[in-house]
Amino acid sequence: MAKSISVFTKSEGVSSITQSALVRRIVFYVLLVLLWQVIAIMGIWPDYLFPGPIAVFNALVNGFLTGNFLQASLLSLQRLAIGYGISLVIGVTLGLFLGRSRLLEQTLGSLVLGLQALPSVCWLPLAILWLGLTDQAIIFVVVMGALFSITLGVDAGVKNTPPIYLKAARNLGAHGIALSAQVILPAALPAILNGLKQGWSFAWRSLMAGELLFFTISLGNLLNTGRDLNDASQIVAVMLLIIAIGVAIDSLIFSPIERRVRERWGLGTS
């Protein structure tokens, strides 16, 4: 029979930007930095309020040389990883149950929806009362940030699982945990990934907000010390660092996974 079918080469270079787009982007940022420098030189605001790009660059280099930035990043990332990991385990389990049980959906599901509407940093005062100014308090806030997005993502994914996969799987002898793990979860994966992505960005935001109040050297805390020291260049440098970490996590972890899943599931690239 004909074996001339199938398209194995898909989306090579579709996700990576074209060269001309890259050039435009670089030019844009160069102009932006130039504009920034010009405004700084004009001296409308004092240096300690509006630092120029050179001062910020120096603060950035300095921060890394003293080891502060690295230490802070590692601590923040560690909290993020722990908090996100906990949310992942609880959220996926909870989402699976919500998606499979109408009773839970109508009761617990509405609660999850409500809590999702609460910005997770609102949990911070309570967390500090309960747990003190500890890592646990921050991690608690991170969990509250990510958990509900993940739960709702899994829930939606499970509910939208094409029934034909379930039929086929049951027909082939799958049931119970095997059905959940081998069919429902993978079938729901594209939707789940959306929840995971949203969960991560909420977790990252709540972490930064929470850390503002804390004294151990972390990214959010560095922002605050910058304010205490009247050192706007440090603040801006840390902000750039936070952006860089966020973009890195997005493009090194989530985008590749998402691309692979979309490709394999035959959803095309978007």
Place this chain on the structure above:
Amino acid sequence: MFQMLTIGGAKRHERIARMNQLAPGGIPLKIEGVSKIFPGRTGVVEALRPVDVEVQAGEFVCLLGPSGCGKSTLLSIIAGLESATEGVVLADERIVRSPGTDRVLLFQEAALFPWLDVQHNVEFGLRQAGIPGKERTATAQRFIELVHLKGFERSYVHQLSGGMRQRVAIARALAIDPAILLMDEPFGALDALTRDRLHTELESIWASTRKTVLFVTHNVREAVALGDRVLVFSPRPGRIVREFRIDLPRPRSLENHLLVDQAAEIMSVLQDAMSTQEQEEANGKIN
């Protein structure tokens, strides 16, 4: 002998292991007074009038009828994926209450799992039965070869054509060695050339395995080309209006004039059934 085999994993395992030496044939199927009524928006919908069918072990029976005549519902009931409103299905004298690997349903959309490659799709049912990895691979390999897809083990579903997907679905179903294949318009979405080729392949697989096959279609020539018997269904609510025994020699050719004649005869019965139905519906509206 088959009635106990779908119960325990060990027994199922045993059976699949035995199949590796010798493919057992199909089992008889008895459908007794099976009907189906759905709750609809405007009251109840009668999908299936009580249907009685007896299918012999190893027989190839085609259920022919227009869309929405309840024949797919009947297959789902036989598969154990839906319950009948009334009546029972007996697979080898045992009442069907839930899905079982002695009866496998094939869908019009091949319903392959897009997150698994061809090899793992075919292995899926074997994995559920607890067959160890090595044996699973070997068995899957055999069935992939049987449906002429050697070389595509690592391909994913979206990389396959419609015909290839149905082949994988057939391999996946056969791998767990069901005694009954329930096919719900499996080739309905394929082009005519591919469909013809799959008819030939299905016929030869059936000839060598002697499985019991129930094949739903709305294509008269397909029914005549494949079936030992063709049961003609009326439009909704579905019921069997006529039964034809097809005694043409196999393998059959769609060009064979005897086959064409037979198809024409069945077609006229089908058209009759449909116009009677329209008449009844018109009368019903007056009431």
